[in-house]
Amino acid sequence: MTQVAQPRPANKRAQISAPTFRTDNWRLSPILTVLGLAGFVGYATFRSFQQDHYWVELYHYLTPFYSPCLSATCEPGSAVFGTLPWAFPWFMPFAAATLPFLLLFRLTCYYYRKAYYRAIWQAPTACAVREPHRSYSGETRFPLLGQNLHRYFFWIAGAIAVLNTYDALVALFHGHNGGFGIGLGNLILLANVVLLWCYTLSCHSCRHAFGGRLRSFSRHPVRYWMWTQISRLNTRHMQFAWITLGSLVLTDLYVALLSSGVITDLRFFN
């Protein structure tokens, strides 16, 4: 039997000029994202370059924005690893060895990428809303190919989290009269460190490194267990990304207010 070729439909999408027919408030999320990110970047930039009010000598509180303090002008006791032999100029943060890597860790983070691609670069602003760009190459070209280095920034961020943990623990052994003591500042430093660990360990690269890259879980039960635990955290990676921005600001602000004498630390023990 001879088959009669059916005429193929013209290969054309529906010509619809409206950028979207969405009726919900799809602009709200990108606006809030921009405000949140801009607020943090503004605060962090100001504080990183302020070069003051970062250390409370009495209780050994060091803000995470200045850890480790490396300038020769760092206040005595604030430099865990000692200082470099010269004073940093005004445009160089005292924690110049760590802040760029923390910035890169967050900049290449899979959650923040979603946030700024949507809210700032508008690719797309919201789902099913036409984006304004004429062409699109995604992460196929330099410099966005660099996003693939996220795994390295994860390991560096992990090392910096160890340092922040040390800072928080050391402060516990500098009570008002020497020795062990707990104040509100200690609790804030500790809570911040716990949240930083949650954010760092919930990272997608961490999930990959500790088990995700395996083809077979059953042959690697320990790594499967680690992958399972990290996956639990990973489902809240976005929440930890935002919470840690807030906890970093809160921790730094508390230390800055204490250091400048505006408030005094609330002590629970010693």
Place this chain on the structure above:
Amino acid sequence: MSKASFRIWRGDAGEGRLVDYTVEVNEGEVVLDVLHRLQATQAPDLAVRWNCKAGKCGSCSVEINGRPRLACMTRMNLFGPDDVITVTPIRTFPVIRDLVTDVSYNYTKARQIPSFTPDPRVKPGEMRMRQVDVERSQEFRKCIECFLCNTVCHVIRDHEENTEHFSGPRYLMRVAELEMHPEDTADRRMIAQDDFGLGYCNITKCCTEVCPEHIKITDNALIPLKERVASRRYDPVVWLGSKIGRRPAKDTPKVPNT
């Protein structure tokens, strides 16, 4: 019983317009029910693709008030009494007529993926998989191929020129599923980047948002695949390992003539 206002895209070969209808709605109905009532009462020539009416066949994908959805799973009580409900065909694929689109692009992309490649030394019936390994890819096998993820993905939705080089979330997820299979021996990481366009994905998670099966496409398939590709292609330590023979690469090519 109440009345609802609908605006439905009518046309073919890409040319068309939104047509207004007022139609009866009963309690418990979904958008597909209302489209069927429209066919029965006012627009007998309205083209709608549908099949199971249970959210399992993936046929009735349309855009309802701008959001890619299954018409059979969108309840009418989501909308207020004064809302005008706009229904358009899924925008990424060519229109055949009214709300029916030509999704053959997806099947072309599916054919390009090297299929499951077990070790040839394993004889039929010898292969065993543990539950933990089954569970991992089980999530991806929930896919009903409604192609809502591919239609919402801005890489091809807003840039038609990328369709040749990008397989969309649905088929990148398929690549990820095969790459996570413990008995598979092929290595699709290079072609995932070069031929299936994983690098175009900027992980904005719209595919996950619209998936009616609630598959975590981005977190569990695309990002893990990106990490695997980074290991194969962009990680200098792994690259060095391959050069000194520790991890020799054996990339599987795309299926030819597809």
